[in-house]
Amino acid sequence: MSQPIQVSFIGSGVIYYKGRDIGNCSAADITYDVDKQTLPNYRGGGGNADVYERISAVNLALGITSLNAANLALLNNASVTTLTGQDVTDEAITVSELDRLLRVDHMIDTAQAVTVKDALDAAVPALHSVNGTPNYTVTSAGIIVPTGSEIEALDEIKVTYKVPAGYLLQALLTFGEEGDVVIDGLNDINGKRHVIDCWRWKPSPTGISAITTEFATATVTGELLSDENKPAGTSKFFRITAAS
Incomplete structure (x- = not known):
């Protein structure tokens, strides 16, 4: 089958990590680290007489815009427990x-x-009994007692509250995790589908931006490790299957 000379590409797709749809992603980049040795040409005229290149690492970086609990755990090598x-x-x-x-x-x-x-055990009103100013302010993180409150510095207080349902993330507790990545992709230029299978991806902790002025994107990087179980003639790192 003859192949077209020019195939323009704008990529989109759905990315799965260990079978889990990780949500909207702005990037998926596979790159190589290359160790290069050269033998200079000493006979005149410059250039090299020979060159040797060795792939020292195969990398996959994902730009994640869906910062759900599972993805935050991925970014921070974290454990996540559900809060009821x-x-x-x-x-x-x-x-x-x-x-x-x-x-x-x-x-x-x-x-x-x-x-x-x-x-x-006497209830403290939210507002000062004389001047009506706040005795305390409640935030999601705790209590603030302002100057002028009927509560004084070094007082002991007791707080009763409800904890919302959600999750608790504990960072840097799950080092060494790895899994397969599948990129179910589409070339938006010509509508052709492609699938990229990455056998062993070991992500590294990236961290998070807690305050942003734009929609957040977190890039999680990791190495595609060699899968020694693959037979001869099959890539030990990844493959691409594409429609023509």
Whole structure:
């Protein structure tokens, strides 16, 4: 079958890691690290008499725009556990300083009622009983007691709140994970499909951007390792199957 001379390419597709659709991806780049040795031409005229190149690494980098729990775990070599939500009653906190965040043990569901009591179990109103200014402010992370509050520095308070359902990610606990990657791709120029099979991808921790001014994209990089179980004549790293 004759092949066309010019095939323009704009790629898109769905990427699966260990069979899991990892969501919208802005990039998928396979690159090589090459060790190169040259034998200079000493006979005049410049250039090299010979060159030797060895592939030292095969790399796959994915640009991930879907920062769900599973993908955040991938970016941070993390474990993830599901939080079903719970009630926290009378968590004891010392007001170490005023106008500072007092971190609670969990995350506060700010859509639910939060109560604060003093050391004698008397309820502390949210607003000052005399001037109506806040006695405390509730955030997802904890409590802030402002200057002028009826709560004073070094007071002991008790906070009752609800923890929202969600997840808990513990970073850098799952080193050594690897799995297969399948890129179910499309050339948007001509509508032709292609599939890229990567046998063994070992991602490295990349980290996250906690504050952004644009839609976040996180790039997770990793090495495509040699699969020694592949038979002769088959790539030990990846293959591409494409429609003509």
